[in-house]
Amino acid sequence: MIKMKRNKIPVFLKNNKKKWTNAFLTGSSFSWHNKQKELLKSLKDMTLSHCAFCDDILVPKGSDNGEIEHFRPKEKYKKYAFAWANLYPICRSCNGTKNDRFDKLLLRPDENEFNFSNWFRLDPSTFELKPEKIGNPNWIRAEITIELYGLNKNKTTRRLFEHDRIANNQYENKDNQPFRFI
Ligand SMILES: [Zn+2]
Numbered sequence: 630m631i632k633m634k635r636n637k638i639p640v641f642l643k644n645n646k647k648k649w650t651n652a653f654l655t656g657s658s659f660s661w662h663n664k665q666k667e668l669l670k671s672l673k674d675m676t677l678s679h680c681a682f683c684d685d686i687l688v689p690k691g692s693d694n695g696e697i698e699h700f701r702p703k704e705k706y707k708k709y710a711f712a713w714a715n716l717y718p719i720c721r722s723c724n725g726t727k728n729d730r731f732d733k734l735l736l737r738p739d740e741n742e743f744n745f746s747n748w749f750r751l752d753p754s755t756f757e758l759k760p761e762k763i764g765n766p767n768w769i770r771a772e773i774t775i776e777l778y779g780l781n782k783n784k785t786t787r788r789l790f791e792h793d794r795i796a797n798n799q800y801e802n803k804d805n806q807p808f809r810f811i
Contacts, residue, residue, distance in 0.1 A: 630684065630736065631810060638715075672717060676738075678718075680720035682723045683784055685808065687789075699716065717738070745762060749810070
C-alpha cells in the first residue's frame with residue numbers, strides 16, 4: 630500500500646453519477662458494462678497501474694488488468710457505488726479476498742498523512758507485511774487492512790522473487806515494479 634493522491638473526479642463520472650446511482654439504487658435495467666472500462670482507466674491513472682492495496686502491477690499483458698474496488702461495498706452501500714472517493718483500482722486477489730467486507734478502521738491509501746512506513750513494515754525474513762507498531766498507537770488499522778485485503782495471501786513468494794529482480798537491477802523505472810515498498 631503506497632501513498633496515492635486522488636485526482637479530481639473524471640468529467641464523465643461527474644456528469645453521469647446521479648443518473649447511474651439512481652439506476653443502481655432502483656435496479657432498473659442497470660448494467661456496469663462500458664462504465665467499468667473508463668472508470669478503471671481513470672482509477673489506474675492515479676496509481677500508475679498498481680493495485681491500490683498490495684501494489685502489485687495491473688497491466689494488460691500481465692495476468693491481471695485490474696478491477697474496481699468499492700471501499701464501502703456497493704451492495705451494502707449502494708449510494709456510494711459511483712462515489713469517486715469510494716473507488717480504487719485493485720488486483721483480483723485483493724478484491725476477491727475483501728469481497729463485500731468493510732471495517733471503518735480500514736486504511737485508505739489516499740487518506741491524509743498516510744504513508745507506507747508509518748503503518749507497515751516488510752518482514753525481511755518472511756516477506757510478509759506487518760503493522761508498524763513503533764510510534765503508532767493505531768497500528769490495529771494496519772492489521773485489519775492486511776487481514777481484509779489478504780495482503781500476505783499468495784504474495785510473499787512473489788515479493789521474494791521481485792526482491793531478487795530489484796537486487797539485479799531488472800527495473801529501470803521503479804514505477805514498473807510491483808510492490809514498490811520493497
Ligand atoms: Zn492487490
